Amino acid sequence: MRRRIQKSSYSYIYLAIFLGVLTGAISIPFLTRAIAVPHFHSRIESLRIAQVSPSDEVESAQLVKAKDVTQGFFDSLIAGEYEAAREYLSPNIKEYFSVEDIEKQWQRVLKNYGAFEQYKKIRSTEIFDTYYVLMTANFENLIADFTVTLDSEQKIVTVDSLLITNIQANAEEFVDALSSSKYGVARGYLTPELKESLLPEDLEQRWQEIVATAGPFKYRTSSRVVESSSSDALLVNLEFAKENRSFMIVFNTLGEIVGGDFPQTLE
Numbered sequence: 001m002r003r004r005i006q007k008s009s010y011s012y013i014y015l016a017i018f019l020g021v022l023t024g025a026i027s028i029p030f031l032t033r034a035i036a037v038p039h040f041h042s043r044i045e046s047l048r049i050a051q052v053s054p055s056d057e058v059e060s061a062q063l064v065k066a067k068d069v070t071q072g073f074f075d076s077l078i079a080g081e082y083e084a085a086r087e088y089l090s091p092n093i094k095e096y097f098s099v100e101d102i103e104k105q106w107q108r109v110l111k112n113y114g115a116f117e118q119y120k121k122i123r124s125t126e127i128f129d130t131y132y133v134l135m136t137a138n139f140e141n142l143i144a145d146f147t148v149t150l151d152s153e154q155k156i157v158t159v160d161s162l163l164i165t166n167i168q169a170n171a172e173e174f175v176d177a178l179s180s181s182k183y184g185v186a187r188g189y190l191t192p193e194l195k196e197s198l199l200p201e202d203l204e205q206r207w208q209e210i211v212a213t214a215g216p217f218k219y220r221t222s223s224r225v226v227e228s229s230s231s232d233a234l235l236v237n238l239e240f241a242k243e244n245r246s247f248m249i250v251f252n253t254l255g256e257i258v259g260g261d262f263p264q265t266l267e
Contacts, residue, residue: 062154063124066131070148071122073156074135077106078116090155096184096200105185109161114140158195167251171234172223174257175247178207179217179238191256215241 069088076085082103086094110116117138124133131150136143149158170189177186183200190198211217218239226233232251238244250259 065154066124066133066150067122069154070133088156090151090157113144167232167255170255171236171249175236189257191258214243
């Protein structure tokens with residue numbers, strides 16, 4: 001039986017620099033888990049109202065193009081044409097995603113959702129020179145909603161879907177992506193709020209600042225849930241050449257990263 005994954009309400013915390021100082025607590029990558037715009041709920045409600053409200057106005061050429069770009073991107077993924085799919089990305093995002101990265105993320109979607117069956121609906125709207133396309137599709141296991149964000153040049157900057165996943169696995173995969181210089185993939189684990197302010201190059205800069213202090217990264221040693229925490233938080237212990245560090249990562253109820261910190265050097 002197919003089921004529609006509903007996004008529950010939750011509160012966000014914000015970061016000063018890179019997941020730098022944790023300021024609060026709260027409750028696929030590239031193809032990620034939710035829409036990269038500030039004030040998510042108010043924006044997405046506006047998006048839905050704009051899409052379903054009756055109107056006598058003819059859809060603009062730009063909105064038609066945004067839908068065409070979105071479907072072309074997914075058509076390429078479905079056909080296994082990952083190089084073609086990559087060409088739909090904005091230049092600053094494409095720089096951080098290889099063809100292999102895109103294939104891996106799409107295969108992850110198929111593993112969780114099942115085989116793609118058909119498109120149900122594709123709707124688009126424009127907010128402040130940014131285009132948002134909501135694409136609903138039937139997969140073998142469920143009906144999934146993808147929100148695609150395109151810039152003013154009609155290039156894709158974010159693709160999100162709602163998928164609740166294991167936060168421990170997400171925390172470890174996030175760190176693994178950073179340590180292997182897969183900054184575009186790492187960005188996919190962030191909430192929409194953070195993706196708005198943190199591009200792959202920002203994550204690269206923050207990670208390199210850590211490496212400059214702690215030395216080259218060696219490996220991830222362990223991870224555990226933070227005890228007595230009022231939010232979903234994990235500590236991931238990392239070994240660098242000069243010192244070991246503990247990285248605290250905080251998640252919302254969808255398994256998206258809402259905050260984090262390198263609180264201290266491990267003794």
